[in-house]
Amino acid sequence: MTRNSLFILLLFLLFFPLSSWAAILYLEPSSSGYYQGDTFLVDVRIDTQGECINTVEAELSFTNNILEIKDFSQGNSLLSLWTKEPEFSNETGLVSFSGGIPGGYCGELAGDPGKSNLLGRIIFQVYKSPLMNKPINTRVEFSENSYVLLHDGLGTKASLITKGALLSILSGIPELPRQEWQELLKGDTIIPESFLIILERNPVVFEGKYFITFSTTDKQTGIAHYEVQEGEKEWKRADSPYLLEEQGLSDTIRVKAIDKSGNEYVAEYVPAAGKIKPLFYWIISLIILVGAGLIWLKKKKQRKDSTLPHDEPAQENHYEENKW
Amino acid sequence: MKKWLNLFLIISILSSVLFILAFSFDSAQAQSGVPVSAKVLGVCGNGIHEIEEECDDGVNNGQYGYCKNDCSGLGPRCGDGIIQSGDGEECDDSNTNSGDGCSSTCLIEPPPETPPGLPYPREPVTKVILQGKAYPYASVFTLKDGNIVATARADSLAVFKIEINNLTGGAYTFGLRAEDKAGRKSITFSLTVTVSSGMTVVIGDILIPPTIELEKSQLEKGELLHVSGQTSPQSEISLYIKSLDTEKTIINKVKADQMGDWTFSFNTSLLNEDSYSIKASALSPEGLVSSFSHALEFVIGEKVIVPEFCSRADFNKDGKVNLVDFSILLYWWGKYDVCVDQNNDGIVDLIDFSILMYWWTG
Numbered sequence: 001m002t003r004n005s006l007f008i009l010l011l012f013l014l015f016f017p018l019s020s021w022a023a024i025l026y027l028e029p030s031s032s033g034y035y036q037g038d039t040f041l042v043d044v045r046i047d048t049q050g051e052c053i054n055t056v057e058a059e060l061s062f063t064n065n066i067l068e069i070k071d072f073s074q075g076n077s078l079l080s081l082w083t084k085e086p087e088f089s090n091e092t093g094l095v096s097f098s099g100g101i102p103g104g105y106c107g108e109l110a111g112d113p114g115k116s117n118l119l120g121r122i123i124f125q126v127y128k129s130p131l132m133n134k135p136i137n138t139r140v141e142f143s144e145n146s147y148v149l150l151h152d153g154l155g156t157k158a159s160l161i162t163k164g165a166l167l168s169i170l171s172g173i174p175e176l177p178r179q180e181w182q183e184l185l186k187g188d189t190i191i192p193e194s195f196l197i198i199l200e201r202n203p204v205v206f207e208g209k210y211f212i213t214f215s216t217t218d219k220q221t222g223i224a225h226y227e228v229q230e231g232e233k234e235w236k237r238a239d240s241p242y243l244l245e246e247q248g249l250s251d252t253i254r255v256k257a258i259d260k261s262g263n264e265y266v267a268e269y270v271p272a273a274g275k276i277k278p279l280f281y282w283i284i285s286l287i288i289l290v291g292a293g294l295i296w297l298k299k300k301k302q303r304k305d306s307t308l309p310h311d312e313p314a315q316e317n318h319y320e321e322n323k324w
Numbered sequence: 325m326k327k328w329l330n331l332f333l334i335i336s337i338l339s340s341v342l343f344i345l346a347f348s349f350d351s352a353q354a355q356s357g358v359p360v361s362a363k364v365l366g367v368c369g370n371g372i373h374e375i376e377e378e379c380d381d382g383v384n385n386g387q388y389g390y391c392k393n394d395c396s397g398l399g400p401r402c403g404d405g406i407i408q409s410g411d412g413e414e415c416d417d418s419n420t421n422s423g424d425g426c427s428s429t430c431l432i433e434p435p436p437e438t439p440p441g442l443p444y445p446r447e448p449v450t451k452v453i454l455q456g457k458a459y460p461y462a463s464v465f466t467l468k469d470g471n472i473v474a475t476a477r478a479d480s481l482a483v484f485k486i487e488i489n490n491l492t493g494g495a496y497t498f499g500l501r502a503e504d505k506a507g508r509k510s511i512t513f514s515l516t517v518t519v520s521s522g523m524t525v526v527i528g529d530i531l532i533p534p535t536i537e538l539e540k541s542q543l544e545k546g547e548l549l550h551v552s553g554q555t556s557p558q559s560e561i562s563l564y565i566k567s568l569d570t571e572k573t574i575i576n577k578v579k580a581d582q583m584g585d586w587t588f589s590f591n592t593s594l595l596n597e598d599s600y601s602i603k604a605s606a607l608s609p610e611g612l613v614s615s616f617s618h619a620l621e622f623v624i625g626e627k628v629i630v631p632e633f634c635s636r637a638d639f640n641k642d643g644k645v646n647l648v649d650f651s652i653l654l655y656w657w658g659k660y661d662v663c664v665d666q667n668n669d670g671i672v673d674l675i676d677f678s679i680l681m682y683w684w685t686g
Contacts, residue, residue: 050359052615054681055674076494078516080469081650083657083677100677102470102684103499103514106615111364113525114518116495153619153682155667155675190492193469200648202640204663205655213651217469219494241651 022159023048023148025058025119027140033168036128037177039070041184042140042165044119046078046148052106053158055149056119057084057098063138064093066127066169070181072097073121073260075222078105081215086120094143095122104151121222123181126169133171140165188220188261197255197269200241211241214255214267221260229254361529361613362456362515368395369523376526383522386449393449394524402430448522450493455485456530457556457608458502458510459584464532467499467512467686470647478502482556482584493521499686500532504554504584508535511618512684531612534561534586534604541622543592549622551602552587554580555614559606561586568599568621580606597625618683634663637676637683645683653680 024047034040044058056079062069072086072095079099088095097120108117122140142162150156195216201208216223228238231251244253249271256266366374371382379391379398386393388411389401400408405418407430415426422428458464458478466474466486478484488498496519501512511533519525534555543549555561559580566573574594580586603619606612637645639652656664656672664672666679 055678057674078495078497080497081681083654083674098674100681101497101514101516102681102686103467103497103512104681105497105514105516106360109362109364109515109517109527111367112517113364113367113370113520113523114495116516116518118495149674149678151678151682153679155678193492194490195471198647200640200651202648202652204639204661205652211651213647215470215647215650219492219496240647241655 021049021051022161023051023053024161024163025056025142025146025148026163027060027165029165030163031166031168033170034126035170035177036126036132036173038174039123039125039182040178040180041073042122042124044122045115045117046105046119047117048105048107050107051158052104052151053148054102054104054151055083055098055100055155057096057145057147058119059094059096059143059145060122060140060164061143062093062095062124062140064090066132066136066138067124067140067167068127069095069122070125071123071260073123073181073184073222074218075121075260076118076219077120077217077222078117079119080217088122096145106151128173132169135171136169138167138169140167184221185261188259188263190218190220191263192216192218192223192257192259192265194265195255195257195267197253197267199249199253199269199271205241206243210244210247210249212244212253212255212269213241214257215240216257216265218257218259218263224258224260224262227256227258229256359613360615361531361611362527363529364517365526365528366395367520367523367525368393369520376528385522394451402428449489449524450491450519450521451524452488452491452496452498452517452519453485453524453526454488454498454500454515454530455483455526455528456532457482457610457612458484458500458532459504459535459554459556462502462504462532462554464500464502465686467497467501467684469497470499470684470686472686491519493519493523495519498527499684500530501685502532502535504535506535506537506554508537508553509685510535511616511682512686513615529612531556531559531606531608531614533614533617534559534580534606536602536604536617536620538602538620538622541620543622543624545595545597545624546591546593547624549590549592549602550587551590551604552585553604553617554584555586555606556580556608556612557582557584559584559586559608561588561604561606563588563590563602563604564616565590565595565600565602567596568601570598592624595624599623634666637666637680639663645680645685649680653677 026045028043028045068090069088072088078101082099084098086097141164146162148158148160150158193216195214198213200213201210226238227235228242229235230246230253253269254266256264258264366376368377368380369385371380373380377395380395381390384390386399390399392399402413403418403420405416407413407416413430414432416430417426420428425433427433460480460482462478464476464478464484465472468488474486474488476484476486495516497514497516499512499514502510513533515527517525535553537552539550561578561580563576564573578586578588601619601621604617606614637649639649653664653672659672660670661672664676666676
């Protein structure tokens, strides 16, 4: 092949890339400027580019001597089930989470009046440091441990492109730092979405003992945690699935979903055994009473029979044969 | 001569690239992103008078004197012939003229000594309406963020309409699935949409994916593959048969009858001995397009399909794939269980979770 031909071939390969579809994990805002002390939110979003996916595992890194993570909000997330609750470490400079969408997510619906592709929100705060006396840039990036699975019944890994964010830390410390998260918390007065408690027993889970399962979402600041109460016992923090302490199912079970702003939704479950117990006792008591009554009546009749005059039993006539 | 050679090379490369791009485009369509017809028809509450609406007064919808909450017409107002005493009306003679005993603001003439009270504030209503087609008389289940919240029945023409209330406002994923007359369950078809507080979002042109069933999942080469299911009446079914080894796909089409029943017999002599998957999508006579049905596997030849202990992620075998199965998966997370490990790779992890998401019924 001549040099010219090779050049032409390379030119076409450049202008006609044979790239196929890929999902995109990205951050919003992709670039912005902040001052020391500012608290701000970075949204983690997904663009499936028309493909259907149902599971996301994301891990991001940040510069932990410039930024610290104050919290992570699952509020209004596309992921309604979480296999790994969001966790972050300011020591390692990493934040990660994983979860899925039952039934899948195939991208933006035509005519959607809003953006419905939020996975989660990272709440950052810029450190205040005398060393930061000139503007600096820092990046928040997806690590190569991030991946997305297709909604194909096989859990196939999707081709993935990730786009991080470039944050400019400006010099100076403002009198009133930005407080995006604090404002969101103050403005959130809406309780989490309603949900039901499901009581179950399965031989392969908790050795066949009774457990409950529950899950809900919060469309504003996100679920902070759940608490469970059995009967009149103390509320205690819990995750689903939760093994019941009271296996006799005699107590009402309550689950409280609390969002980051402190709003609560309480779901209640009265076990069928608990419902039946009083009725069961009533029936048993009734049977005992009726039975006792019948026995008493029978004995009364027997006593009555024993006091009546008796007829002499008829004598047998014996005839001796005259012996002739 | 060199010039002609270069020109020939350019044309060959260009043709190859265009051919490959065209083929890739077709494959991508076949794999997944069938452009479905479902879309937001209108947003009641955005202040824009859209085609499906009679009126839309934005945030004032539902308030006295403005459009109704669902944009189906004018709401309570002076001149509607009904006395809304909670909104300060003392009379309503079906007009807004004064001097006829009832003033233009629905007050008994002469004007009262005390001014009328403020209009009674109505609670904002946030809801979603889902409408479209399933199969004739099918049960249609609606999920909100994975949980069943409503059930409806499609009519004889497979039309359904479902209203979801008690929403607070935010991004919701609504799942729709149907059960046909033979009890076959469709895949759960999901739509994610943002619903703002006080608004009604109407999502229409939905066509629920068809149900699909194979008579056999292991066949001899040359044996007929019988596949059947149900969809909306007289829809066109496109069947995608894909080799799991080569990923090559064959597309066949068949038309459903008046009851939406469809059946297709495929001559497997055209296929090599291999493992295959088959799935269907539907196109209704009105132009509604569904996404794909479940993909079912079959084998031609002697390859034995490994029996699944808990097929289709129904770990507790209650006929549903829901939160309970998710809980069982979480219990076995990172460990091994022959039932929960759906892809048989020796560990319960995100891949098994993804398979659970695929078979989710709520």
